[in-house]
Amino acid sequence: MATIPTLVFIRHGETDWNRDSRLQGQKDIPINDLGRRQARRNGETVRAEFPDIDTFDFVASPLSRTRETMEIAREAMGLHRHGYRTDDQLKELTFGDWEGITTEEMWKRDPASMEARNVDKWQFAPPNGESYADLKLRIDPWLDSLSRRTVVVSHGGIGRILRIRLMNEEPIVAVSADINQNRVFIWQDGAVRIV
Numbered sequence: 001m002a003t004i005p006t007l008v009f010i011r012h013g014e015t016d017w018n019r020d021s022r023l024q025g026q027k028d029i030p031i032n033d034l035g036r037r038q039a040r041r042n043g044e045t046v047r048a049e050f051p052d053i054d055t056f057d058f059v060a061s062p063l064s065r066t067r068e069t070m071e072i073a074r075e076a077m078g079l080h081r082h083g084y085r086t087d088d089q090l091k092e093l094t095f096g097d098w099e100g101i102t103t104e105e106m107w108k109r110d111p112a113s114m115e116a117r118n119v120d121k122w123q124f125a126p127p128n129g130e131s132y133a134d135l136k137l138r139i140d141p142w143l144d145s146l147s148r149r150t151v152v153v154s155h156g157g158i159g160r161i162l163r164i165r166l167m168n169e170e171p172i173v174a175v176s177a178d179i180n181q182n183r184v185f186i187w188q189d190g191a192v193r194i195v
Contacts, residue, residue, distance in 0.1 A: 005146055010152070010184055012061075012065040012066045012068075013031040013038040029065055047076065056150060058085070058150070059087050060153040061091050066154055089141070090154045094128075097127040097128050113126070132171065139158060159177075162187070
């Protein structure tokens with residue numbers, strides 16, 4: 001794999017569904033007050049790391065939680081709220097028929113499917129949903145197209161695929177990794193920093 005330009009990854013701020021452990025997927029759920037504080041903190045962190053942040057490209061998933069996170073983070077960086085673009089490829093993994101349901105509820109409704117998911121979270125796709133393997137096929141072309149230093153605001157699933165591609169993590173490890181909403185992942189010069 002060719003070396004990519006510096007990539008700054010921010011997961012969207014917390015939503016009420018995150019707080020309640022609901023499978024969100026591509027449902028358009030807004031961030032909550034904690035999520036807004038997280039976005040501000042992450043923007044301030046990025047600004048401290050990159051004094052020339054205004055020279056970066058900025059791209060977000062089109063879902064409202066990522067757009068609001070991006071806009072708050074950009075303001076915290078001293079930039080205009082709307083100086084970014086969106087890309088559909090950066091949408092979260094879709095959980096299909098499972099969206100809006102907690103994992104606890106799913107264990108009660110369909111324990112066989114939940115067991116299958118635990119056995120192979122990489123290949124498992126809920127009804128009308130995507131697997132992480134599917135998501136990687138969607139993200140690979142986007143990642144390969146990067147030509148300049150970029151700040152991306154997206155989702156936990158996207159962060160997990162980036163860990164596979166940029167940290168050489170095994171898929172089975174990466175799909176269960178915690179992608180903290182109060183940290184920034186910086187891939188630069190072949191190494192990762194989490195700040």
